[in-house]
Amino acid sequence: xxxxxxxxxxxxxxxxxxxxxxxxxxxxxxxxxxxxxxxxxxxxxxxxxxxxxxxxxxxxxxxxxxxxxxxxxxxxxxxxxxxxxxxxxxxxxxxxxxxxxxxxxxxxxxxxxxxxxxxxxxxxxxxxxxxxxxxxxxxxxxxxxxxxxxxx
Numbered sequence: 001x002x003x004x005x006x007x008x009x010x011x012x013x014x015x016x017x018x019x020x021x022x023x024x025x026x027x028x029x030x031x032x033x034x035x036x037x038x039x040x041x042x043x044x045x046x047x048x049x050x051x052x053x054x055x056x057x058x059x060x061x062x063x064x065x066x067x068x069x070x071x072x073x074x075x076x077x078x079x080x081x082x083x084x085x086x087x088x089x090x091x092x093x094x095x096x097x098x099x100x101x102x103x104x105x106x107x108x109x110x111x112x113x114x115x116x117x118x119x120x121x122x123x124x125x126x127x128x129x130x131x132x133x134x135x136x137x138x139x140x141x142x143x144x145x146x147x148x149x150x151x152x
Contacts, residue, residue: 003024005020005024006018007021041106042101042106043101043104043106043109044106044109045101046141046142047109048099048109049141050137050141051099052068053137053140053141054116054117055068055071056068057136058071058120061125061128063125063126073096075096075119075120076096076097076099077096078116078119079115079116080115081096081112082095083095083097099112117130117134118130121133
């Protein structure tokens with residue numbers, strides 16, 4: 001069984017955070033004597049929305065002629081978030097790595113996002129101010145108030 005559920009930390013123990021987590025624990029406890037647990041802090045979904053607001057801002061500003069998907073691929077390559085492979089003819093190519101929640105932790109996503117803003121401003125928006133762009137995408141996602149601003 002491979003299932004995700006949220007747990008809260010209390011007094012050194014992990015406690016199911018909702019009914020779904022309680023049900024999952026009940027199913028696993030009946031079927032097994034032990035359970036292997038992979039602990040991680042989930043990535044902030046709001047930060048992911050900020051990334052796609054950035055993509056939308058680039059397209060809206062005329063900084064990209066293609067689709068959002070091709071822009072995301074360009075950003076992955078521009079930031080070095082890639083795998084390199086060599087085809088059977090010996091030609092090297094880049095493929096953007098996944099930025100899905102399961103593939104990239106918050107600790108990895110934060111510098112990727114910062115590099116994406118820099119790459120977009122330097123290359124696609126021809127020297128646009130990074131702080132101004134950040135303000136615009138924050139406004140799109142949450143009206144401008146942001147925990148991300150507090151962290152900076």
